[in-house]
Amino acid sequence: MIKSIQELEEIRKKALEELEFRKQHGEGIRVVVGMATCGIAAGARPVMLKFVEEIQKRNLRNVTVVQTGCIGLCKYEPIVEVYEPNKEKVTYVKMTPEKVLKVVAEHLVNGKPVYEYTIGYEENKEANN
Amino acid sequence: MNDLSLYILDLVQNSIEAGASLVKIEIVEDLEEDLFTITIEDNGRGIPKEVIDIVTDPFYTTRKTRKVGLGLSLAKQLAMDCEGSFTVERLERGTKIVLKMKHSHIDRPPLGNIAETLLALISGAPDVDFIFCYRNNQSEFTFDTRSIREVLGDDIPLNTLSVLDFIRSQLESGLSNLTGGVNNK
Numbered sequence: 330m331i332k333s334i335q336e337l338e339e340i341r342k343k344a345l346e347e348l349e350f351r352k353q354h355g356e357g358i359r360v361v362v363g364m365a366t367c368g369i370a371a372g373a374r375p376v377m378l379k380f381v382e383e384i385q386k387r388n389l390r391n392v393t394v395v396q397t398g399c400i401g402l403c404k405y406e407p408i409v410e411v412y413e414p415n416k417e418k419v420t421y422v423k424m425t426p427e428k429v430l431k432v433v434a435e436h437l438v439n440g441k442p443v444y445e446y447t448i449g450y451e452e453n454k455e456a457n458n
Numbered sequence: 459m460n461d462l463s464l465y466i467l468d469l470v471q472n473s474i475e476a477g478a479s480l481v482k483i484e485i486v487e488d489l490e491e492d493l494f495t496i497t498i499e500d501n502g503r504g505i506p507k508e509v510i511d512i513v514t515d516p517f518y519t520t521r522k523t524r525k526v527g528l529g530l531s532l533a534k535q536l537a538m539d540c541e542g543s544f545t546v547e548r549l550e551r552g553t554k555i556v557l558k559m560k561h562s563h564i565d566r567p568p569l570g571n572i573a574e575t576l577l578a579l580i581s582g583a584p585d586v587d588f589i590f591c592y593r594n595n596q597s598e599f600t601f602d603t604r605s606i607r608e609v610l611g612d613d614i615p616l617n618t619l620s621v622l623d624f625i626r627s628q629l630e631s632g633l634s635n636l637t638g639g640v641n642n643k
Contacts, residue, residue: 336624337609343620344610364582366529369468370459374578381581385619393617396582398475 350390357391358437359412360384365399371406372425379426380409383433392437405448411436420448461570462496465536467578468529469498469555474583476502478552481586483576485569487561487594494542494561501552510548533557540566573629576601580625584617592636599632 362377380394400408405422412418419442421432428446436442444450459465473481478500486495505513512518516531537544540559547554559566576590590601603616
């Protein structure tokens with residue numbers, strides 16, 4: 330199954346660098362994806378994998394992607410929460426892989442949350458309708 | 459949910475939440491017997507004896523936030539729709555779920571992207587080991603995270619980006635080599 334020992338050693342080296350970076354820079358940004366039945370049915374899997382892919386592509390070594398169960402707001406799934414140290418949590422709702430691109434570029438890279446994808450924006454919109 | 463890989467993702471989430479350290483996922487496509495079987499076995503804390511018979515009831519859930527639990531009931535419904543069967547078994551340690559469907563049944567969903575399901579599981583639960591085994595009448599593919607962990611050592615989590623990338627390429631090449639096709643068709 331393993332292609333070559335050399336390849337894995339290469340990966341081990343890269344992974345150790347990643348870990349070292351995290352150690353030095355402390356707790357980074359955490360992206361939490363809701364993956365209960367409701368989330369999965371609504372499309373959480375491609376959303377989560379898009380985050381992983383984009384973070385990898387941009388080599389954002391201070392970001393980790395994890396998952397959680399039902400966040401309790403099934404009608405807004407897929408839901409993604411972004412936790413940054415010393416900042417308020419941002420909850421994104423009705424996420425899609427396309428929206429992930431913007432969240433990664435604007436929020437994770439440039440530190441500006443994408444307000445129009447957040448739960449606050451969505452609830453306001455519903456209240457005004 | 460429109461494909462089987464999403465049902466699998468959902469069912470295995472239960473195993474992770476039950477504190478399993480090892481989950482075995484087996485898919486067998488048997489065209490001779492016209493059967494499509496998915497087996498998920500974990501070593502989690504297991505389902506209490508008192509409730510094992512009612513866990514597939516949508517109005518049973520261990521959750522406190524609301525009164526419905528859909529994962530197992532949806533899987534059971536799917537099995538019933540496809541002239542199959544659905545069993546949940548208590549093991550000495552853990553749980554075993556077997557979902558059988560008639561392979562040729564018109565309502566049987568396609569397998570879908572099983573590589574993505576495994577990647578999502580591994581990246582979300584990097585401390586859990588997964589054994590994935592796919593078999594049809596011609597070929598077999600096995601993937602075991604323990605063999606990767608062995609080479610990498612205990613200090614590198616499986617959800618390190620470069621490791622995930624490696625796992626993705628292993629899965630994709632392994633699955634694409636199968637005749638009979640584990641894919642989105």
